[in-house]
Amino acid sequence: MKYLKNHILILTAILCIVTISCSSSNNLYDRGQFQVKHGEYEDAIRLYTKALKKDPENPNILTARGFAYTVVREFDKAVEDCNRAIKLKPDCNGAYINRGIAYAGKGEYDLALDDYNTYIGTYCVVPGAFINRGQVYNKTGNYDKAIEDFNQAIKLDSGNVLSYLHRGRAYNGKKEYDRAIADFKKTLDMTTMGPIQAEAYRGKGIVYYRLGKYDMAIEEFDRALKLVPRDADSHFHRGESYAMKGEYAKSITDYSGFIKLKPDDYKGYFSRSNAYLKTGDFKKSALDYKKAYELNNKLDGSPGLDIDYVMGGKWDMLFQLYNEYINIYPEAKEAYFNRGYASMRLQKYEDTIADMTRFMEINPDDMRSFMLRGPSYQSLGEYDKAIADYTTYLETSPEDHIALVYRGVSYYSKGEYGKALADFDEAIKYQPGYASAYLSKGETLEKMGEPEKALEAYKLYLEIGKDTASPAGIKRAEERLKELTQ
Numbered sequence: 001m002k003y004l005k006n007h008i009l010i011l012t013a014i015l016c017i018v019t020i021s022c023s024s025s026n027n028l029y030d031r032g033q034f035q036v037k038h039g040e041y042e043d044a045i046r047l048y049t050k051a052l053k054k055d056p057e058n059p060n061i062l063t064a065r066g067f068a069y070t071v072v073r074e075f076d077k078a079v080e081d082c083n084r085a086i087k088l089k090p091d092c093n094g095a096y097i098n099r100g101i102a103y104a105g106k107g108e109y110d111l112a113l114d115d116y117n118t119y120i121g122t123y124c125v126v127p128g129a130f131i132n133r134g135q136v137y138n139k140t141g142n143y144d145k146a147i148e149d150f151n152q153a154i155k156l157d158s159g160n161v162l163s164y165l166h167r168g169r170a171y172n173g174k175k176e177y178d179r180a181i182a183d184f185k186k187t188l189d190m191t192t193m194g195p196i197q198a199e200a201y202r203g204k205g206i207v208y209y210r211l212g213k214y215d216m217a218i219e220e221f222d223r224a225l226k227l228v229p230r231d232a233d234s235h236f237h238r239g240e241s242y243a244m245k246g247e248y249a250k251s252i253t254d255y256s257g258f259i260k261l262k263p264d265d266y267k268g269y270f271s272r273s274n275a276y277l278k279t280g281d282f283k284k285s286a287l288d289y290k291k292a293y294e295l296n297n298k299l300d301g302s303p304g305l306d307i308d309y310v311m312g313g314k315w316d317m318l319f320q321l322y323n324e325y326i327n328i329y330p331e332a333k334e335a336y337f338n339r340g341y342a343s344m345r346l347q348k349y350e351d352t353i354a355d356m357t358r359f360m361e362i363n364p365d366d367m368r369s370f371m372l373r374g375p376s377y378q379s380l381g382e383y384d385k386a387i388a389d390y391t392t393y394l395e396t397s398p399e400d401h402i403a404l405v406y407r408g409v410s411y412y413s414k415g416e417y418g419k420a421l422a423d424f425d426e427a428i429k430y431q432p433g434y435a436s437a438y439l440s441k442g443e444t445l446e447k448m449g450e451p452e453k454a455l456e457a458y459k460l461y462l463e464i465g466k467d468t469a470s471p472a473g474i475k476r477a478e479e480r481l482k483e484l485t486q
Contacts, residue, residue: 028054029061032068041068059085063095070101078102093123097132104136112136127153127160138170146170161190168203177207198228206237214241232261239271248275266295273303277321286325290332300334315345333362340372349376367393374406383410401431405440412444420444435465439473442480455484 028051035044048065055061066081082099085092100115116133119125134149150167153160168183180203187200205220221238224231239254255272262268273288289303303321322339325332340355356373359366374389390407394400408423424441427434442457458477465473 029058029064032061032064036064036068041071044068045072057088059089059092059095062088063092063098066095066102067098070098070105073105075102075105079106091123093119096123097129100136101132104132104139109136109140125156127157127163130156131160131162131166134170135166138166138173141173143170143173147174159190161187161193161196164190165196165200165203168200172203172207172210175210177211180207194227198224198231198234201227202231202234202237205234205241209237209241209244212244214244217241230261232258232265235261236268236271239275243271243275243278246278248278251275252279264295266292266299269295270299277303280317282317282321282324283328285321286328289325290329293329293332303335303338313345315342318342319346331362333359333366336362337366337369337372340369344372344376347379349379352376367396371403371406374403374410378406378410378413381413383414386410387414399430401427401434401437404430405434405437408437408440408444412440412447417444417448421448433464435461435469436473438464439469439477442477446480446484451484455481458484 028047032044032047032051035041035047045065045068048061048068051061052058052065062081062085066078066085069075069078069081079099079102082095082102085095086099089095096115096119100112100119103109103112103115113133113136116129116136120129120133130149130153134146134153137143137146137149147167147170150163150170153163154167157163164183165187168180168187171177171180171183184200184203184207187203188197191197201220201224205217205224208214208217208220218238218241221234221241224234225238228234235254235257239251239258242248242251242254252272252275255268255275258265259268259272269288269292273285273292276282276285276288285303289299293299303325319339319342322335322342325335326339329335336355336359340352340359343349343351343355353373353376356369356376359369360373363369370389370393374386374393377383377386377389387407387410390403390410393403394407397403404423404427408420408427411417411420411423421441421444424437424444427437428441431437438457438461442454442461445451445454445457458481461469461477462474462481469477
């Protein structure tokens, strides 16, 4: 109910227009209106429902009940009531705006905009109509149009605090942070209403977070939570700020607070999973990631390769993470791939082969596994198996220069120099700037008794790879050049 509670001023203003412009009322309807004014929406719905039993085709009562349904987040019922009201009285203006609010609550923003546009273009306009439409523009990332609507609302009523609050969010979305802060400060100057103040403090905190000012962000989220302790979003964003400071225990506490308030939102589990990962609690990290994935299957099937662990070469810790995740969720195909990759970096080639083979069984159309299992076979000296994997991969990606070079190296290791040379030449054709192909080609040409061609390949390697080649590769090429030119 949080979203709509913060916008009751807008909705009530529009409701008042509805009560004037639609059909007559009765005693039950009037009592329902009284309950709405006092924030008792469930009681209002019961009274409107009784009124409709006596007068089932009264668009005014239907619109009023539709409004109450939007506040208690029963959006489908709200849409149904507004549809009936519009069918009975096509010019029942409040039904359009209330249906737009219900559509926005359902995330059906195009339909919401249609209703707001109808209302604004056809009927007498109040600031709340522009504020509601501006919020939809904010949700869809159309910040310029949102700002236009909030400006129009301010022009109609410069004392409506919500215009400044939501315009601040639009400026934040546009990365015009100074203007965003100014609007949030204006909001705080204009109201003493705790929930709206909390939203303004949170808005400032998000701006400071985006500017990398994490301590200042935390101060703003503290202020928001002091006013509204159950502000889930402030818990989440403060958790993100603590995480950026490396204070993972505090971030875990905030993510847990968010999860308690929004148990069906994957973000809390996802972020807490990352925080647990940073603290080395791999089991809890895996459990949280599994929950996040269950709530949002657009995520990868397992935790990603943490950049700090990758850059720090902490492959053993990543191996432990994926091990825990597979124990918890053995169907997680991506976990086998990631664990296999970690194993390869740890030179546990048999483990990599086992994981890539399992990954292929679960996801046979994903060719990436062949490019990890192949090098593992190659490192173990099982060249025929490596060549088979590279060949399978190249059937779907024939221009992959890296796969061609890898297969060429396997052919070279078997003494099949003609096939190796063909692969190196093919790789060079597709990617002339891939230096490693020239080094391998030079070594192959030497084995084939063509030192002059090998000399040319080494020269090209040193020229092309002067900024990218490994020190060991450069040293080897320089040694071969020196020997061949003596």
